[in-house]
Amino acid sequence: MTAEAVTEGARAARPRERQVSQFTALTQTVHEAGLMVRRQGWYWTQFAVLNLALIGLVTAFVLIGASWWQLVIAAALAVVLGQFMFIGHDAAHRQIFASGRWNDWASLVVANLYAGMSYGWWQHKHSRHHAKPNQVGQDPDIGTGALVFHTEELTKPATGIVAWFRAHQGWLFFPMLLLEGINLHAAGIKTIFGRGEVKRRPVEIAFVTLRLGAYLALVFWVLPLGMAFAFLGVQLGLFGLYMGAVFAPNHKGMPIVPKSSKIDFLQRQVLMSRNVTGGRFVEWFTGGLNYQVEHHLFPSMARPHLRRVQPIVKEFCATHNIKYTETTLLESYGIVVRYLNKVGLAARDPFQCPLAMEFRSAR
Template sequence: MQSAQRSTTAPAKGAPPGAEPGQSATFAELLRRVKAEGLLDLRPRYYVGKLALNTSLLVAGLTAFVLVGASWWTLLVAVWMGFCGGQSSFMWHDAGHKAMFRSKRLATAVGLFHANFVNGISYGWWVNHHNRHHSHPNHLDLDPDIGRRTAIFDRKQYASRTRRQRFIVRHQGVLFFLLLVCELFKMQMTAYRNIARRQIRQPVLEGSIIAARAALYLGAVFWVLTPLQAVAFIVVQQAAQGVYFGMIFAPNHKGMELRDGEEETLDWLERQVLTSRNIRPSWLMDFVYGGLNYQIEHHLFPAMPQRSLPRARELTMEYCAERGIPYKEVGFFRSYREVATFLDEVAAPIRAGQAS
C-alpha cells in the first residue's frame, strides 16, 4: 500500500516477503497485473494540467465575484466558489496520497495551498485522518470517518450519542443529507482545534496559512458586498461546498459491509473491496467526483494517479470475478438511495423503542 504516511498495521497473513502492510497473497496477483501495465507510474504532466484547470476555475469565480459586485446575483457566484472548493479538495487529496509528484516538498506545498489556503482545512490533520480511514475502512472502532459522524451505522453506537444527537439518529435517513450543509464548517473547526492543541506536525505554519486565508476571504467579502450580502455569501458558499463534500464521500462506503473487531481476518483485497462502492463512470462522473467514483480501485491503490483508475477498474473487476469476490458498482442515483435506505434501516428499531 502506498499512501502519504506508512501504515503501522502489520502485514496480513499470507503476505509475500517485502509486502507493504496489509498486502496479502491474494492481493499480490492483482498488484502484479496493475504494475505490469504501469498504472502506478506517476503522471506529473497530467497533474500539471489538473492544477491549471483548478486554478482557472478559481480565477473565474474570483473574477465573477468582482464583476458582479454588490448584487444578490453574487449568491450564484457563492455556489460556484463552493463547487471550486470541492474541486480543489481533489488536488490536496491526490497530493496527500503521493499520486501527483515524487517530491514530498512539492506534494506538501500543493496540499497546504489547496487545503489550508483555499479551504481553511488543516492538511496535516487530514492526511493522518485519511490514512487511518484507508487502513480500516468501515471499521466501527478504527475508521475515523465513522467515529466523527453524528449518524450511527450500528445500533451499539446509539448509547454514546447525546440527547440532541439521538434525535438526529432517529431520523438520520433524511437528516444525514440535510446536515451536510455543515460539513465544511465542521472540518474547519476540526482544523482550528487541532492547531490550537498542537496535534499536527506544523501548527504554526498551518495556522498562519489559515489565518491569512480568513483575513483575505472575509476582507474581500465585506469590502465588495453589503454586510447582509456578505453574510449570505459566506453561508451559501459554505453550505454549497458542504453538500458537495457530502456528495463525494457519502456513497463510497455507507451501507457497505461493516467491520468490528475482526480486521485481522481479512486480507487487503477483501478489506477494501467489500467495504467500498463504485459509482458507474462517465466523463461527467469522473469530473464531478475527481476519480473517487472509482472508490474500490482508489482504496486498493491509494497512490495511483487518477488517469490510471479506469483501466485499474477493468483489471479489478476481472480479478474479483475470477476469485468470486463481490464487486459493487451502481449508478449515481442508486448510490444515494442505498445510503439513505441503510441509514433508515439502522434507525428504524430505535424509533420503535428497541435501542439496545
C-alpha cells in the same frame, strides 16, 4: 451485503499466503500495464485550469458588486474549491510527485491556502479510514456523533428528540451536509490551534489565517452585510454538501466490520468499498473517487489511471469470487438514506437490534 457475507468472503480466501499471492499478482499486472507511473503533466494542467477558473470567479465577484447574482458566484466557487480539494487529496496519497516532501507541500498549499482547511487534521483522519475502512473503533468516518453509523458501541436506547432524530437520520443526512463546510473549517482550526501534535503547525496556522482572513475581508468589502452573509452561507453550505455527496457513496451502507474482526487487505478494501458508475461527468464530479475500490487498492495511483485499471480489478475479483460493488450515483444516495434510517431505528434499542446481533454473531 451482510456481516456474515464479509466473514464468509474472508474465509473463502484462506489461507493468508494465497491471499497475499493473489494481490501480489494483481499488483504486478498493474505495474506491468504502466498504471503506477506519475501523471504530473495532467495534474499541472488541472491545477492551471482551476486557477484560471478561480481568478475568473474572483474578478467577476469584484466587478458584479452588490447584487444577488453573487449567489451564483458563491455556488460556482463551492465547486471550484471542491475540485481543488480533490487535487489536495491526490497529493496526500502521493499520486502527483515521486517526492513525499513535494506531495506534502502540495497538499498543504491546496488544503490550507486554497480551501482554508487543515491538511494535518484531514490527513490523520483520512489515513486511519484507509487503513481499516468501516471497522468499528478504527475508522473515524463511522464514529458515533451527530449520526449513528452502527450500533455495536451503543449502551442504552435513545429517547425523546434523540430517538426521533436517529429514526429519521437518513432523510436528514443530506440537509445536515449543508453545515459540513463550517465543520471542516472548524475542525481544522481547532486542530492547528490546539495542543495536539501538528507536523507543520506554524505553516498551517499562517496559511489558514491568511486564506480565511483575506477571504472574509474581500467578501465584506465588496458586499453589504446581509448579502455578504448570504454569500458565505451559500458557498460554505454547497461546499460541505458537495464534499459529503462525493464521499458518502463510497462506504456508507457497505458492511460494518466488528471491532475484533481480522480481514486481509485485499478483502477489506474491496468488500467495504462501493464504485459509482456514470461516465466522465461522474468521474469529474467526484474527482475520480467514483473508482473507490481501485483507489483503496492502489491509493498512490494517479487519478487518470483509475479508469484504466478498473477492468483489471473487476476481472480479478470475478475470477477469485470477491464481491465487487458498483451502482449509479443516485442509487448510492438511496442506499445511504435507507441504511442510515435502518441503523437509526435500530439504535433506539440496540439490545434488540437485528444489526447489532448480526455484528456480534460475525465475531
